[in-house]
Amino acid sequence: MLLGSHVSFTKEGLLGSTKEALKYGANTFMFYTGAPQNTIRKPIDKNYTLEAQKLMKENSIDITKVVCHAPYIVNLANNTDLTKYKFAIDFLKKEVERCKELGIKLIVLHPGSAVSLDRKTAIKNIVYALNNILEDEENICICLETMAGKGTEIGVNMNEIKSLLDGVKNKKCIGVCLDTCHLNDSGVDISNFSNYLDEFDKIIGLDKVKVIHVNDSKNELGSKKDRHENIGFGTIGFDSLINVLYEPRLENIPKILETPHIKDNIDSKKSYPPYKEEIEMILSRKFNPTLIEDVLKNKLN
Numbered sequence: 220m221l222l223g224s225h226v227s228f229t230k231e232g233l234l235g236s237t238k239e240a241l242k243y244g245a246n247t248f249m250f251y252t253g254a255p256q257n258t259i260r261k262p263i264d265k266n267y268t269l270e271a272q273k274l275m276k277e278n279s280i281d282i283t284k285v286v287c288h289a290p291y292i293v294n295l296a297n298n299t300d301l302t303k304y305k306f307a308i309d310f311l312k313k314e315v316e317r318c319k320e321l322g323i324k325l326i327v328l329h330p331g332s333a334v335s336l337d338r339k340t341a342i343k344n345i346v347y348a349l350n351n352i353l354e355d356e357e358n359i360c361i362c363l364e365t366m367a368g369k370g371t372e373i374g375v376n377m378n379e380i381k382s383l384l385d386g387v388k389n390k391k392c393i394g395v396c397l398d399t400c401h402l403n404d405s406g407v408d409i410s411n412f413s414n415y416l417d418e419f420d421k422i423i424g425l426d427k428v429k430v431i432h433v434n435d436s437k438n439e440l441g442s443k444k445d446r447h448e449n450i451g452f453g454t455i456g457f458d459s460l461i462n463v464l465y466e467p468r469l470e471n472i473p474k475i476l477e478t479p480h481i482k483d484n485i486d487s488k489k490s491y492p493p494y495k496e497e498i499e500m501i502l503s504r505k506f507n508p509t510l511i512e513d514v515l516k517n518k519l520n
């Protein structure tokens with residue numbers, strides 16, 4: 220199984236990310252090239268990148284399955300402020316270049332939010348932008364993430380995802396990232412994931428699934444909320460998530476945990492990543508009811 224988590228990129232760029240992933244016992248990972256909530260980006264450090272690629276090779280991490288997540292404030296769906304829309308397109312072009320410098324192939328992107336526009340127009344804007352960004356690309360794949368349906372988010376059902384994919388001309392450079400929390404919150408019952416995949420295969424094609432975000436949810440089916448929970452501690456539950464993780468049709472797809480860090484029980488400003496413990500629990504296929512306590516005992520940073 221290709222299993223990892225969201226890791227940081229701030230210390231030593233891709234090298235820091237690789238070291239962090241190895242600490243969790245992961246064999247893949249996902250990073251943002253800077254803070255997810257802004258578009259400030261430092262130039263890529265070539266030496267760290269080379270060292271990272273070497274370390275990945277030594278540890279059998281396949282770099283073509285490592286994932287970059289574009290910042291979630293970039294909105295390709297709304298063009299009412301043309302300066303902002305153009306900035307978003309330019310930013311993603313630069314993000315593609317950064318990924319090529321790093322040797323990364325998969326970029327996860329939230330399709331965007333319609334805001335004041337109707338959904339049809341929003342989809343048209345996203346398609347236009349993606350065609351512009353991917354025009355001359357070959358070795359990169361932008362993976363559109365399935366969304367929970369918060370506010371005016373686009374990409375909340377299979378038909379919207381299909382419309383987006385249909386509009387993109389450069390077919391080999393476009394794919395999908397399924398997020399279990401978002402699917403649950405948008406109304407897809409994960410306890411029936413096999414049925415969802417059957418339908419996805421019929422409408423879109425399973426070959427388009429390039430990344431899975433594996434998260435439990437704090438909210439009920441169809442709540443349109445998007446709040447992630449630790450594996451087995453939410454409304455989706457451990458068994459349903461294990462079925463997603465061990466689904467044979469998705470065997471070679473990287474599975475990424477974006478579950479919340481655990482707050483320190485004494486100093487609430489401190490928190491610890493739960494990924495080592497969650498990965499252990501997933502690989503053992505046995506729910507660990509003391510996961511939170513174990514994370515606070517181990518205090519990995």
Ligand SMILES: [Zn+2]
Pocket residue numbers: 364398432477
């Ligand atoms: Zn996600």
